[in-house]
Structures are given as structure tokens and as C-alpha cells.
Amino acid sequence: MLKRKALRKILLTSIAVFVFLVIYLFPKEITNELTPDYKIEYVDNFNTANIYLLDENNYLVKEKILVTNTELLNQAKELVNYLIISNSNQLPNNLKAIIPKGTKLNNAYIDNKCITLDFNDYLLKVDKSLEEKIIETLIFTLSDLDGIANLKILINGQELSKLPQTNIKLPIILDRDFGINKQYNITNVKNITKVTIYYMNEDNEYIPVTKYLNDKRNKIEVIVDSLSSEHIYQTNLISYLNARTTLLDYNVYKDIISLNFNESLLNNNDILEEVTYTISYSIFENYDVENLLLKVNGKEIKLINKKILNN
Amino acid sequence: MGKKILTPREKEVFDQLVLNKTTKEIAILLKISEKTVRNHISNVMQKLGVKGRAGAVVELLKLNEISI
Numbered sequence: 001m002l003k004r005k006a007l008r009k010i011l012l013t014s015i016a017v018f019v020f021l022v023i024y025l026f027p028k029e030i031t032n033e034l035t036p037d038y039k040i041e042y043v044d045n046f047n048t049a050n051i052y053l054l055d056e057n058n059y060l061v062k063e064k065i066l067v068t069n070t071e072l073l074n075q076a077k078e079l080v081n082y083l084i085i086s087n088s089n090q091l092p093n094n095l096k097a098i099i100p101k102g103t104k105l106n107n108a109y110i111d112n113k114c115i116t117l118d119f120n121d122y123l124l125k126v127d128k129s130l131e132e133k134i135i136e137t138l139i140f141t142l143s144d145l146d147g148i149a150n151l152k153i154l155i156n157g158q159e160l161s162k163l164p165q166t167n168i169k170l171p172i173i174l175d176r177d178f179g180i181n182k183q184y185n186i187t188n189v190k191n192i193t194k195v196t197i198y199y200m201n202e203d204n205e206y207i208p209v210t211k212y213l214n215d216k217r218n219k220i221e222v223i224v225d226s227l228s229s230e231h232i233y234q235t236n237l238i239s240y241l242n243a244r245t246t247l248l249d250y251n252v253y254k255d256i257i258s259l260n261f262n263e264s265l266l267n268n269n270d271i272l273e274e275v276t277y278t279i280s281y282s283i284f285e286n287y288d289v290e291n292l293l294l295k296v297n298g299k300e301i302k303l304i305n306k307k308i309l310n311n
Numbered sequence: 312m313g314k315k316i317l318t319p320r321e322k323e324v325f326d327q328l329v330l331n332k333t334t335k336e337i338a339i340l341l342k343i344s345e346k347t348v349r350n351h352i353s354n355v356m357q358k359l360g361v362k363g364r365a366g367a368v369v370e371l372l373k374l375n376e377i378s379i
Contacts (some may be wrong), residue, residue, distance in 0.1 A: 057327055169375040177378075184369045186318075187326050191366065194379040212379065 049075060050144040051082055051311065052137045052180070053095035059181050060137055060279075061205040062198075063092045072147045073110055079141050080117065095117060095205075099134055100125045106156065114144055114173060118154040128165040128278040135163070135170065136180040140208070143176055144310065150175040167287055176285070179210030188259040191216040196225050198281035206281060216298060219257065220250050223282045224274075225277075240274040242267070248297070256291040257283055265296050280304045317376050324351045324378050328375065329368060 037103055049067045052060040056292070065082060069075045082091065084099040091097065094125045103122040108115065124131060133155070142148050151174045153160045157228045162169055171178075179196065215222050227241040244264040251258040259279070263270060271294060283292050292304045315323070320341075327337045335350075338345045352364060359370045371377045 167374060171375075174357045182373075184372065186365050186369050188374075189368050190331055192329050193379055212369070 030060070030072065030185065047075070049079055050139045051079060053091060054075055054082075054098050054130075054137075055201055055203070055207075056199070057204065058133075059201065059207045059209075059236070060133060060140070061095060061207050062140075063095060063205055065092065072145060073108065073115075075145060076110070076115055076142055076148065077105060077108055079145075080108070080138070083137055083141060092205075098126065098137060098216045099123060099129050109234075110148065113147065113149040114152060114226055115148050115150075116152040116154065117229065118157060121155055123153075123155060123200065124164060131163045131166050132168055132182075133275065135174065136178065139174050139176060139178050140180055144309075146307070164259055170193055179205060181209045181210055183211050188213055189190065190214060193219065193222065195219050195222045195226075196282065197223055197286040198226075198278045198285065200278065201236055201238065204274070204304050206277060208281070208285065213228065219286045220252075220257070220283070223279070225288065227278055227282070239278060240272050241265075252287070252289070255289050256293060258293040258295060259283075260295040260298060260305070263296055265294070266301075275310070276302060278303065280306075280309055284309070316374060317355065317371070321351045321355050322377065324348055325355065325368065325371055328352070328364065328379060329377060 019229050022214075046066050046068055047070060048064045051063055051065045053063060055061045059257040065079075067075050067078050069078050080099075082243050084103050085097045085101045102120075102125075102182070103119045106118060106120060107118040109286055123134065126134060139151055140151065152172060153174065159172055161168055161172070176196075181195065191214050192212060193215050194210060195215075196208050200206045201207055201208060211226070213222075217225075223278050224241075224245070224247045228245045229239075236256055242264045243264075246262045246264065248262060249261045250260065265275070267275075276294070279294070280292050283289070290306050292298060292306075294302045294304070313328070323341055324337055327340060333342065334345050334348045337356045338348045341348070352367070356362070357363070357372075359367055361367050361370055368377070
């Protein structure tokens with residue numbers, strides 16, 4: 001009897017010890033430490049800037065790019081470098097630079113928000129169809145930088161007053177009023193207006209299009225109508241604004257534009273990001289305001305600040 | 312430098328045309344006859360190889376010879 005009890009105790013103790021050992025000696029999570037054969041660098045000192053590059057439909061498209069320089073002139077030079085065709089540049093998606101390879105910046109300086117760029121004569125060694133786009137890409141890319149409002153372009157120290165192949169006259173001081181991705185839809189000489197509207201492409205990139213048209217309405221109405229139109233005839237220009245969206249009223253007061261829409265502006269009780277951006281970019285491009293307020297049936301939905309939008 | 316497309320007077324006429332001025336109003340403004348205004352417009356259309364005033368305006372806008 002006693003022997004049996006003792007044996008039982010021994011057995012139980014042995015089992016307990018065994019379980020104890022299993023728990024502690026059982027291998028923990030197997031981890032294979034990966035040792036990459038490349039060095040990982042942490043980039044902690046960068047900014048993003050806007051850049052306008054050519055897409056496959058020959059539109060200049062607004063994209064974001066990393067810039068390592070923080071000082072304004074160096075940032076501008078870095079962006080110009082990205083705009084020059086090169087084998088080594090890392091550009092977003094399938095967009096391309098258009099300034100010819102071999103183009104060099106002889107000199108650049110900023111004075112009173114105007115950047116002067118002195119290029120060598122490779123700048124305009126392009127196909128006729130791209131000549132104007134080179135000017136557009138430089139203007140829009142550099143004037144998106146906070147601190148630059150306009151440009152002067154020199155070729156080997158001489159002011160560029162006319163494009164050689166297209167004969168397009170250039171003002172001495174260039175600004176965004178020059179337009180981009182221009183379209184002309186004028187049928188008579190009355191009520192000609194110029195409006196820049198931001199659409200999107202299939203890669204979700206934003207495309208500014210400067211339209212010349214006959215329209216006596218306010219530019220705000222033209223923008224909303226263009227973006228909500230059921231018929232955007234070019235299939236490579238997209239707008240996500242619901243075709244049933246109606247602009248009920250609007251108000252321009254000092255530094256803020258307020259747009260009041262019907263409920264079709266909303267998608268699941270919120271405004272689509274693409275709609276916010278296309279309307280905002282378009283408004284800020286045509287009006288010198290810092291803020292845009294979007295309302296639905298009088299109720300404030302979203303306040304957009306131009307500086308935050310561009311960053 | 313290259314030959315200019317518009318004479319100064321032709322430019323004045325088209326600058327006013329895109330401001331919704333009629334031929335008569337342009338004539339009064341520039342102190343010339345309506346016939347002269349029409350001649351200037353026709354000359355420019357011929358130079359640009361276009362048929363109508365709207366066509367001329369489009370070409371001049373593209374060339375940045377006039378602006379909106």
C-alpha cells in the first residue's frame with residue numbers, strides 16, 4: 001500500500017517535472033534573422049515638391065517628387081534637373097521629362113519672387129510639338145514653390161522672347177497666366193474667357209487644362225460645369241464630380257471662396273478626395289484666395305487651405 | 312529677331328475685339344473709320360491663313376500676340 005502510494009507520488013512528480021521541462025526547453029518562435037546584402041539608409045531630411053511631367057497622352061501632369069534640398073534656390077535647381085531627360089532620374093510612374101538631354105543651367109538666381117534661369121542652347125532642341133510644353137513645365141513646376149511667383153528664361157545670357165519653331169511670343173516675365181495643356185474652343189469673338197481646370201487621368205494624376213472658350217459666366221460656374229459635365233469628350237480626362245451636382249450659390253469674400261452645392265456633391269455623406277482636389281486646384285488656380293469652403297445645402301462640409309493642399 | 316505678325320495698329324484692333332467691342336466702337340476708340348477697322352481684320356485673317364474672325368483670334372492667342 002505504502003509502496004503504491006510512493007510510486008504514485010514519484011510518477012506524478014516525474015510528470016510535473018517533464019511538463020515543466022517541456023515548457024521551458026521547447027524552442028521559442030523560430031526567427032530567421034535576415035541579413036540583407038544591401039545597406040538600408042534612413043532618409044529623414046527630405047521635402048516633397050510638385051513637378052509637371054509628360055504622360056502618355058502628352059499632357060503635363062502634376063505629381064509629387066522628393067527633393068533633398070531645403071533652401072529655395074537649390075530646390076528649384078534640383079527640380080530643373082528632374083525636368084531634364086536623363087537615364088538616372090527616378091520619375092514617378094510612366095511620366096517623362098521633356099527638357100532635352102544635354103541642357104545645362106549656366107546660372108540661376110532669385111530676386112523678388114522671380115527666378116531667372118540661364119540655360120545653354122540645348123533647351124529648345126526639341127520637336128516642335130514640345131517647344132511650348134517646355135516653357136509650361138518650367139513655369140508651373142517652379143511657381144508651385146512657395147517663394148517663386150514668376151520666371152525669366154535666358155539662353156546663354158540672352159532673353160528668350162520667342163520660341164524658334166512655333167513662333168510663340170514670350171513675355172519677359174513668365175507666370176502661370178501663360179497657361180498649360182491649352183485647348184481652344186472659340187467659335188466667335190464675343191465673351192472669350194480663359195479658365196484652368198484640373199482633371200484627372202487613369203493613373204489618378206491631376207492634369208491642369210487651360211481652356212479658351214466663349215462663355216460669359218463667372219469662372220467658378222465654368223469650373224463646376226466643366227467638372228460635372230456628363231460629356232468630357234476626351235476620354236483621357238476624368239472628373240469624379242457627380243453629373244447631377246448643382247452649384248446653388250457661391251460667395252467670394254476677401255481671402256475665401258465659399259461654394260454651396262446640392263447633396264449630389266456628397267458620396268456616402270462625404271466628398272470624394274478626387275472631387276475635393278479637382279475643385280480646389282481649379283479654384284486656387286483661377287482665383288487669388290487662400291481658402292475654399294465647400295458647403296452642401298448651406299451646411300459647411302470642408303474647409304481647404306491652399307498651402308496645406310499644395311504640401 | 313523675325314518679322315512681326317501684327318502691325319501695332321492691327322494689334323490695337325484685335326486687343327479691342329477680344330474685349331467685346333464692335334467694329335463701330337473700335338473705330339471710334341482708335342479714331343479711324345469702320346472700313347479701316349474691317350480692313351485691318353481682313354489683313355490679319357489673310358496673313359494667318361484663316362477664314363473668320365474667331366479663327367484669327369485663336370491663332371493670335373496661340374502665338375501669344377494677344378491675350379485674355
